Amino acid sequence: MGRVLIIGCGGVASVAAHKCCQNSEVFGEVMVASRTKGKCDALKARLDATGTPTAVYTQRVDASDAAALAALMREYRPDVALNLALPYQDLSIMDACLEAGVHYVDTANYEPPDTAKFEYSWQWAYRSRFEEAGLTALLGCGFDPGVTGVFSAYAQKHYFDVIRTIDILDCNGGDHGLPFATNFNPEINIREVTAPGSYWEDGAWVHTAPMEIKRGYDFPQVGPRDMYLLHHEEIESLAVNIKGVRRIRFFMTFGESYLTHLRCLENVGMTSIKPIEYNGMEIVPLQFLKAVLPDPASLGERTRGKTNIGCVFTGEKGGRPVNYYLYNVCDHQECYREVGSQAISYTTGVPAMIGAGLVMTGAWRRPGVYNVEEFDPDPFMDGLGKWGLPWTEDFSPVLVD
Numbered sequence: 001m002g003r004v005l006i007i008g009c010g011g012v013a014s015v016a017a018h019k020c021c022q023n024s025e026v027f028g029e030v031m032v033a034s035r036t037k038g039k040c041d042a043l044k045a046r047l048d049a050t051g052t053p054t055a056v057y058t059q060r061v062d063a064s065d066a067a068a069l070a071a072l073m074r075e076y077r078p079d080v081a082l083n084l085a086l087p088y089q090d091l092s093i094m095d096a097c098l099e100a101g102v103h104y105v106d107t108a109n110y111e112p113p114d115t116a117k118f119e120y121s122w123q124w125a126y127r128s129r130f131e132e133a134g135l136t137a138l139l140g141c142g143f144d145p146g147v148t149g150v151f152s153a154y155a156q157k158h159y160f161d162v163i164r165t166i167d168i169l170d171c172n173g174g175d176h177g178l179p180f181a182t183n184f185n186p187e188i189n190i191r192e193v194t195a196p197g198s199y200w201e202d203g204a205w206v207h208t209a210p211m212e213i214k215r216g217y218d219f220p221q222v223g224p225r226d227m228y229l230l231h232h233e234e235i236e237s238l239a240v241n242i243k244g245v246r247r248i249r250f251f252m253t254f255g256e257s258y259l260t261h262l263r264c265l266e267n268v269g270m271t272s273i274k275p276i277e278y279n280g281m282e283i284v285p286l287q288f289l290k291a292v293l294p295d296p297a298s299l300g301e302r303t304r305g306k307t308n309i310g311c312v313f314t315g316e317k318g319g320r321p322v323n324y325y326l327y328n329v330c331d332h333q334e335c336y337r338e339v340g341s342q343a344i345s346y347t348t349g350v351p352a353m354i355g356a357g358l359v360m361t362g363a364w365r366r367p368g369v370y371n372v373e374e375f376d377p378d379p380f381m382d383g384l385g386k387w388g389l390p391w392t393e394d395f396s397p398v399l400v401d
Helices: 012-022 037-049 066-076 087-099 127-133 147-158 186-194 233-243 256-267 285-292 332-339 343-361 378-386
Strands: 002-007 026-036 055-060 080-083 103-106 136-139 160-171 196-200 206-207 216-221 223-228 246-255 276-278 281-283 304-316 320-331 368-372 391-394
Touching: 002 012, 002 343, 012 026, 012 332, 012 343, 026 233, 037 055, 055 066, 055 246, 055 343, 080 343, 087 127, 087 285, 087 304, 127 368, 147 160, 147 233, 147 246, 147 304, 147 320, 147 343, 147 378, 160 216, 160 233, 160 320, 186 256, 186 281, 196 233, 206 276, 216 246, 216 276, 233 368, 246 320, 246 343, 281 285, 285 320, 304 343, 320 332, 320 343, 332 343, 343 378, 378 391
Parallel strands: 002 026, 002 080, 026 055, 080 103, 103 136, 136 368, 160 246
Antiparallel strands: 160 304, 196 206, 196 246, 216 223, 223 246, 276 281, 304 320, 320 391
């Protein structure tokens, strides 16, 4: 049994902590650390109430302060640091791991606070430092990115000689009954949705206007939904690691009410990340908007419906064409009954726990910085079925035009 330090105490961290405590054969101890210790203590009380044999501890720490993080790591001596804080804090946490000699896992790539641009270049630049330290850094171990990368590696290993196209389809068919709310961190969600879109084709990026490309898709167990092409970080790593792929796209579903509200907020400047002066103070409009929107962690009890997230692959095996759809369906209310969170947090927190466990046990451990698709997918796929995210295969899917 080992120790994991979970950095952050939002909805995803809560799910990951619950799952670590369920998986007590691997995780003998869990420490949850964030800037608000009261939230950590409340989570500890809920975890202790489950009767888990996993010992749970809490601590206050600022994830932007690498020196303070390193000091905490040296004191607690975790086997793995699971970064479930903001993507702005990835590099400070990686720095702390290097200083303290701790393996690193996250769910989202680094994004500068002042620029709506997320890519792996900043974290990939740490490769030699982690190699020299004999430490593993596992990047993007949520669902998308995360499970979608494992799905790609699994498809490549078992069903294809070469994958030609990958379409990642992310459908949230849930309804929380509110006029406007985001299902994960509002600041990150809105920055992602309002950014220009892009996809990978024939060795180069193709750029689009935000929400320019729209498609319809009939999602199993959810039904027909409109989805829009977005830029998403796993495209960047899959283009490098899935050899022979010609095109990779990412689509996410949005309802018309969400888009209408978002357009209005954007038109009046509330989605801007450029600071403005108000009453003698400097504020960022999007950060203020985040403060007045519902906390995604509060939506679990009221959210009904299901998510469907997966990948549609085309390619060849033995000279014959293969079409393959690999996906997971997750029920919001079932997630809430189990761990007190909705399915968006659940589908990110469960893979984060699985990845941290694989690094901790050595199954996914080697010095350097890696994306999930660079490891053997089979033990991760086994973990998905075991820990609440069973997957379904379809060899005659409807292809996206």
